[in-house]
Amino acid sequence: MKIPEQITRLGMLLAGVLAAVLLLRFVILPADMFSAAPHQAAKAVREMAKPVHYAGMPACRECHADIYDTKSAGGHRYMGCENCHGAAAAHASDPATGNPPLPSEREFCYACHAFDPSRPNGFPQIEPTEHRAGKKCIRCHDPHDPVPPSAPSDCSGCHGVIAKTKATSSHATVECAACHEVPEQHFTSPRAALPTKPAGRESCGQCHGSDATDSGAPRVDLASHGDSYQCWQCHYPHAPEMTR
Amino acid sequence: MxxxxxxxxxxxxxxxxxxxxxxxxxxxxxxxxxxxxxxxDYDASQHWYGMGIDVDKCIGCNRCVEACKTENNVPQEPFFFRTWIERYSIHADGEVTVECVSTQPPRGEETPQVDPDVVRSFFVPKLCNQCANPPCVQVCPVGATFQTKDGVVLVDEKRCIGCRYCIQACPYGARYLNPETKTADKCTFCYHRVTEGLQPACVEVCPTQARIFGDFKSEASRLVRFERVNEISVLKPDMNTAPKVRYAKLDGEVR
Amino acid sequence: MNIDTNQALFEQLAHQLGQVAGFIYPNEVEIQWAILIVVYPYITGIVAGAFILASLVKVFNVVEVQPIYRLALLTALAFMLIAGMPLNLHLGHPERSYEIFLTPQPTSAMAMFGFVYLWYLMAVLLLEVWFEYRAQFILMAQQTRGFMGKLYRVLSLFSNDVSPQALAFDKKASKLITIIGIPSAFLLHGYVGFIFGSIKANPWWSSVLMPIVFLMSAIVSGIAMVIIVYTIISLVRNEKVDMRCLDKVGLFLLVAIIVDFALEALDYIHRMYQAEESIEILGELISNKLFTSLVILQVLVGMFVPLAILAFARIRHLNDDLRKLMYFVSALLLQVGIFGMRWNVVIGGQLYSKSYRGLMAYKMELTGIESLGMALVLLALPFIILAVLVRLLPTQPMAGQPPAAH
Incomplete structure (x- = not known):
């Protein structure tokens, strides 16, 4: 069969286009352009070469070993220097460029130590309006070794959520120490010596047992009430009327 | 315009x-x-980086977010984050409310009220999960985003065409379009720092060690110890992305 | 320049942030794929649909549709020429778009776009149009002088062969191309659906039905668009509409709507019955953000009403003018419905957080690149191209050319 004229011409046109594409792909344009890998390798190198802004604690330690030693023994031992003093790579590579900031305002410490109910239990927090209002934190606390000048007078400094919850409950007037024995060491090294927790039902029974001598507290028969469960498994001691 | x-x-x-x-x-x-x-002399194939996050230690101070923006020139506007902090509140009736504390101005003297209905509340730091099976890399049409041999997902800002398909494909909302470069952008695990032996900026400034950075291939690695002593979860495990950001004490409500 | 445009962007984002309900990830305030990405699947859908309508004539010998065969082809071509533009315009770096041809990533659905597009435009549409019009080019080259005459000569590749054998070959070639073209059209639009359907991170998109739903809605919008174009052109030219043809096309349209509706309904029923983790937020998405665009525009106005009109036109014996009007109105409503469907998929999928805990907002800009104005321009362009095309290329075979089966 004879190939019609239009097909030969179309074929020539298409062959021309194809040849141009192939020429571009394999001859004119460099092979590098058709592979992502070399670009990716180059990018990784570019990324590695980006400037560092935070020098890192080891760099600070080289000149400020004394402060580092103080800090590494205290409550802020896990903190990098640049948490408070800001990005200091420029200062670390050339101290003549100026000194990092020394934040001294109260508000600066709020970022971590103002009360917030979402913070983990036991993390030291203050109520800014109540705790030495208006005074700078650093007047009493050395930021490199932030031991309180005196043992906290109450527990709310670290257990704010519990304190606030208890304050609005019927246990508001019950002292923490009524249920927890707190070793003296707990005030200075909280995790080294933990307070006790009531072990059995008798502790609650002192007020809530049928033979209790205390005044208005609701009474139950410890022998029959609540099966083999401990009291706190159903009643939240810091807010006992929360029944859900 | x-x-x-x-x-x-x-x-x-x-x-x-x-x-x-x-x-x-x-x-x-x-x-x-x-x-x-x-x-x-850096040999990427000798490393496989990851991060451990202990949810119980995060105090929501937002220092990591600020440090990240400084270290990586992330635009300051509250629409672009490589890392951010979420506050979760679990209510007695099972309702869960979440807010992003990183988009809010710092609080002054005022402290939040204790809501008696909230039975538990905590902070969760978020960042790119540096997935071992990254869906963002899968969808990139031109190979501008890729995984390095040490497991970090990077974006080549000279080749990214700004189609934003990767942003759509990320289950974690970890990517944004950088308004300056008009290319996709995200956490790099501070690649320029970690390849020099430094900590990522967020880890460097974290006051409570809620973030741990490490190398799965290293014998003496904080990260490996973190995996050893904690029950580990990852975000959205059903996505099968195999995240290398590993969470300890993560609540099931966290998405 | 960046500072100016970014200021506008930040204002838009601040506005959208103010409209957020519930919790969203902070990077989710920006709606990454906006109105232009709504326009894109809408346009490609019309291409695929119009081509499939045309292929009914060539492959399945549906003679009634012959009068609009050429018009359907030209409609597909006019929309195809614009299909890539909204995609290119929305890129952060449109000047780098060629990279998609240089280093296409085999794992990326989007990387295949350039190739599918080129294949469809070059190997299918242009070739089919060329074989259909080749004999006519030769005739017109002989009858016209000046520039147009030369143009027709170039288009006919300087060939003069109108022998019966050559014409028979044209017919065969065009049939072969159509046979290749049908799966290509399916690929073109099914692939657009796959771009969305394959995103596991987004449950509103992630569905195996997405490619086939996109395809069926494409057929609906393409057929409806050809009806609109045919009716308007007949009106402008003061020609009589071929009612036998229109009735047949109306029937195909009716069937396509029913299949499309069944698929979409299946998708929704399946989602509701499975009630996965995302079901609550998707419910809120529909009732709070998409009620007007989905329930009213897409389903009621854009599907049920035209379905009822088309069914009514078939059941009752109505006069030609009334039926013509009914076809035209339902075709217009279907455009609203299908555009709504594209909106609901593209924008809807970005109005809820991947944390499943909140809803975002989208404030459409009126001017600029990513804006309503640009979308309208892009939607108008195919019609302008089509107006030029129908002048260059007659929609009916000329005298002197052997008439096709009619």
């Missing part, structure tokens, strides 16, 4: 112009020459 800008942008549309630019760059041997010269 005025007419001139519009025209200027319209001209950019001719991809040929871009092709010419690239040709000139390739001809000058710019990219490849630097690759050979500066990679130094």
């Amino acid at each position: 005025n007419k001139r800008d519009f025209l200027k942008q319209s001209i950019l549309f001719i991809p040929a112009a871009g092709l010419m630019q690239t040709l000139a760059r390739v001809a000058a041997g710019e990219d490849m020459a630097t690759a050979a010269a500066t990679s130094g």
Whole structure:
């Protein structure tokens, strides 16, 4: 069969286009352009070469070993220097460029130590309006070794959520120490010596047992009430009327 | 936008112009020459980086977010984050409320009330999960986003065409379009720091060690210890992305 | 330049942030795929649909549809020429778009776009149009002088062969191309659905039915668009509409709507019955953000009403003018419905947080690149191209050319 004229011409046109594409792909344009890998390798190198802004604690330690030693023994031992003093790579590579900031305002410490109910239990927090209002934190606390000048007078400094919850409950007037024995060491090294927790039902029974001598507290028969469960498994001691 | 800008942008549309630019760059041997010269003695195949996050230790101070923006020149506007902190509140009736504390101004003297209905509340730091099976890399049409041999997902801002498919494909909302470069952007695990033996900026400034950075391939690694002593979860495990950001004490409500 | 445009962007984002309900990830305030990405699947859908309508004539010998065969082809071509533009315009770096041809990543659905597009435009549409019009080019080259005459000569590749054998070959070639073209059209639009359907991170998109739903809605919008174009052109030219043809096309349209509706309904029923983790937020998405665009525009106005009209036109014996009007109105409503469907998929999928805990907002800009104005321009362009095309390329075979089966 004879190939019609239009097909030969179309074929020539298409062959021309194809040849141009192939020429571009394999001859004119460099092979590098058709592979992502070399670009990716180059990018990784570019990324590695980006400037560092935070020098890192080891760099600070080289000149400020004394402060580092103080800090590494205290409550802020896990903190990098640049948490408070800001990005200091420029200062670390050339101290003549100026000194990092020394934040001294109260508000600066709020970022971590103002009360917030979402913070983990036991993390030291203050109520800014109540705790030495208006005074700078650093007047009493050395930021490199932030031991309180005196043992906290109450527990709310670290257990704010519990304190606030208890304050609005019927246990508001019950002292923490009524249920927890707190070793003296707990005030200075909280995790080294933990307070006790009531072990059995008798502790609650002192007020809530049928033979209790205390005044208005609701009474139950410890022998029959609540099966083999401990009291706190159903009643939240810091807010006992929360029944859900 | 005025007419001139519009025209200027319209001209950019001719991809040929871009092709010419690239040709000139390739001809000058710019990219490849630097690759050979500066990679130094760092061997990426010897590492496999990851991060451990202990949810119980996060105090929501937001220092990591600020440090990240400083270290990586992330735009300060509250729409672009490489890392951020979420506050979760679990209510007695099972309702869960979440807010992003990183988009809010710092609180002053005022402290939040204790809601008696909230039975538990905590902070969760979030960042790119540096997935071992990254869906963002899978969808990138031009190979501009890729995984390095040490497991970090990077974006080549010179090749990204700004199609934003990767942003759509990320289950974690970890990517944004950088308004300056008009390319996709995200956490790099502070690649420029960790390859020099430094900590990522967020880890460096974290006051409570809620974030741990480490190397799964290292024998003495904080990260490996973190995996050993904690029950580990990852975000959205059903996505099968195999995240290398590993969470301890993560609540099931966290998505 | 960046500072100016970014200021506008930040204002838009601040506005959208103010409209957020519940919790969203902070990077989710920006709606990454906006109105232009709504326009894109809408346009490609019309391409695929119009081509499939045309292929009914060539492959399945549906003679009634012959009068609009050429018009359907030209409609597909006019929309195809614009299909890539909204995609290119929305890129952060349109000048780099060529990279998609240089280093296409085999794992990326989007990387295949350039190739599918080129294949469809070059190997299918242009070739089919060329074989259909080749004999006519030769005739017109002989009859016209000046520039147009030369143009027709170039288009006919300087060939003069109108022998019966050559014409028979044209017919065969065009049939072969159509046979290749049907799966290509399916690929073109099914692939657009796959771009969305394959995103596991987004449950509103992630569905195996997405490619086939996109395809069926494409057929609906393409057929409806050809009806609109045919009716308007007949009106402008003061020609009589071929009612036998229109009735047949109306029947195909009716069937396509029913299949499309069944698929979409299946998708929704399946989602509701499975009630996965995301079901609550998707419910809120529909009732709070998409009620007008989905329930009213897409389903009621854009599907049920035209379905009822088309069914009514078939059941009752109505006069030609009334039926013509009914077809035209339902075709217009279907455009609203299908555009709504594209909106609901593209924008809807970005109005809820991947944390499943909140809803975002989208404030459409009126001017600029990513804006309503640009979308309208892009939607108008195919019609302008089509107006030029129907002048260059007659929609009916000329005298002197052997008439096709009619």
